[in-house]
Amino acid sequence: MSSWPLVLLVAAPVIAGLGSLVVQQRRAIEVLQCAQAGAMLAAAALVAGQIIAAGEASVGGFLQVDALSAWLDLIIGFVGSSGTLYAVGYVGEELDRAHVSLKRYSQFFCLFDMYLASMLLAVNLENIAIMWIAIEGSTLSAALLIGFDRSKAALEAGWKYVILSSVGIALALFGTILVYYSSEHILGVSNEALRWSQLYRVAEKLDPVAIKVAFIFALIGYGTKAGVAPMHTWLPDAHAEAPTPVSAMLSANMLTVAVYAILRFKAVTDRSVGPEFAGKLIVGLALLSLAVSAIFILVQRDYKRLFAYSSIEHIGIALLGFGIGGLGVFAGAWHLMNHALAKSTAFYGAGLVFLRHDHKSLDRVTGLLEQMPVAGTAILVAGVALAGLPPFGLFISEVLIVAGSYTIRPEVAYVFLALLALAFATLLYQVLRMVLGEPGEAGTALGRQCRIFTSAAVGINIVALGTIGLRVPPGLETLLASILKIFGVGMEAPR
């Protein structure tokens, strides 16, 4: 089994990022970024293909991919590459308008690529502590990206993000240390005691109390990064103030990676103490996130914050799926992928509106379909998908989660449906109000190059969203079946 696609997947953004920093020349950076987008997409598809065919792939015991990693590779690889194209258009327009210098332009792409690289690394690592390091790396590069505009609001958002995430990630490290503390007695004082596959194997022998405490720390820690309420307060600020390509990547990729980290801990905890313990905690936090986001979506006057709160909602929904287990795991994974595609599309649209009008006020944006067809279509399609209407995948996953929770705990299903309905109505209302009607202010027209690149990004996303919306493609179905096995669904319940 060849390992080069996996290496390429992680190495492509590193090379492109460092290259962008070195060359400091616009055309060269554009070529590098487009090459990176293509390489990442191809590599992610190849890695996923290998996993579908063979079950797993690894490079020297350091990188290790199973179905769950491959699922994340697909999400980050796909959205990362359309996001790169979008960033080329978006930041290029800022350069044309002399909002950023060429030096800052190349710095941006260096940070942006490192950010993608650290996330891709995090999901393909076999060692839980090194995964922590990679996730912390993505926190740090994101911190600089959020404050990139250096306006007061951006600095404030960046500061909040870096402080809250640092605390969260420190707690997650404590959880990691506790896992090591309990596993080193069985696996010895070595790297073996930190490997997922080994931890799964010996989970039944790990001390149950230590694992429970470790899971709580990991859930709070990585939950902070996933924007789970009540640790979500950094999220709307960061999403609203970051340059829009970064907002899209935060929402589509980083939150998903944080959920991935929680899931890995959950898989160990489930094997050690049974699925009840972690499931209950996750369901509780997920419902709280849904409640908080539903309320704040209602009162939003800023379109980027609107989509940010919608991210809290959808991460909550996905977690709810994983929390209830069974079919919910399938729905949760499916939800993560569709949310990543839809939310990045929404932000792509929002960014174009911001470039044109230079404000984020929801009330002053109308008639987008007429004024800016690409942005209008992006926001309309993404809005319909995010509201959970067919023919998009989010509809299927939400129905499955309702069904799954109803069979286990009907009260969860009722609360979920009520909150879902509230968020659905407001989000759809706001989105329709933005895209329909007569255009208001004229704003500044976008440059040709910006339009080409951003339209490409929007187009790729919408096509993907539509393709997987109606039915799960057979390859992905195989992957999902393997993910279910990781969480013990379809096998004998562990212990």
Added chain:
Amino acid sequence: MSLFSIDVGSQLVDLGSALLLLTCFAIVAQRRLSACVDLFVLQSVFLALTASLVAFLTGIHHIYVAAALTIVVKAVIIPRILKQVIEHVNVKRELEMNVNVPTGLLICGALVILAFFITQPIIPLGFLLTRDSLAIALAIVLIGFFMMIARKKAVTQVIGFLVMENGLFLGATAAAYGMPLIVELGVFFDLLVGTLIIGIYSHRLQDAFDSVDTSKLTTLKE
């Protein structure tokens, strides 16, 4: 290793951990910013000594490397960055706090009890030599967390974060005989970069808001 040395060794490790905890309380009680940084240096030195002690008693050599890195990164480089930031933002004066010092100390006392309560059931798992340190490590993490909430100035929030990191390092070294070396290296690297980034942010906050009082960061809310 003779029984005697394990016994004395475990006492010494406990002593080192206790000293770390004590410096935590000193930082909470301290009002002058530069003194807080000095106390953090002291805490890091205690940490390095405790780690070296564990390395010596167990014969696990890579803990020495981690101890040396602690001295270099936490007792030399990071304090220098912090002092530069303090000089730039010009806040040598007393610190503003959301809670006063006596209340803060009482809360910290309660946090220590909480930490012992949480770790009670898992302490018997650990190695005989160092297992009591796990509770102290968690206490230090929680106190660092509290510092980040209780203090208003950007720089003291950084110190709170660094104290949390010291607690984590103590937890890893003392309770689990250190994480594998590659992990330690990565954590140090992240820590260093993180402090740099937070330092950069403090500079920019000062330039943009004319203050590093984070309670003035209030534009972004619902």
